[in-house]
Amino acid sequence: QVQLQQWGAGLLKPSETLSLTCAVYGGSFSGYYWSWIRQPPGKGLEWIGEINHSGSTNYNPSLKSRVTISVDTSKNQFSLKLSSVTAADTAVYYCARGQWDYYDSSGYGRYYYYYMDVWGKGTTVTVSS
């Protein structure tokens, strides 16, 4: 059974860099997309970005200038760095495993879908001076 274990600093000062790592246990690292998602207190989920095993990345445009997601395949780990944090970056940060698939719908063509089936437990990150 695949498990994701995540860790990183939980308290940051404004302008510092958030750094989180997620380790993958019990399953293959290749063939999947490895994502970061965050949730500010009392608010909804926000997709931050993703990386595949070969290092190809895809970022939320609203965060792209500050975000770097990297992968270490030798350790089955992937990491998130978010620079120049402010109080608005205070959130629970989740890592997740994602994958693509598709189905054919008669008369409507092919529908692709992406889903995240394994999630880490979350890391609370607070930005405060």
Place this chain on the structure above:
Amino acid sequence: SSELTQDPAVSVALGQTVRITCQGDSLRSYSASWYQQKPGQAPVLVIYGKNNRPSGIPDRFSGSSSGNTASLTITGAQAEDEADYYCNSRDSSGKGVFGGGTKLTVL
């Protein structure tokens, strides 16, 4: 602002059927996945693809789609289904996007 729109709150009587919807133009190209989140817990995948349930998800959960709207239906809602539900898909540029979430109350 989210490109996937969900009703903020929905309620259902115990044992009745409830539908939670998610609207967005990108749903014409990409199918949605649905996540259940209870307070203090990580989200859990409940529906993906055409209408697939991960192992361990009760069959009272089902999914459907028509045009720009994806739906999550709970047939015979239980008290333990009270949670926040989020749809997720891709936007027109292929970036991930979540709906704003729907808080489900079971009365």
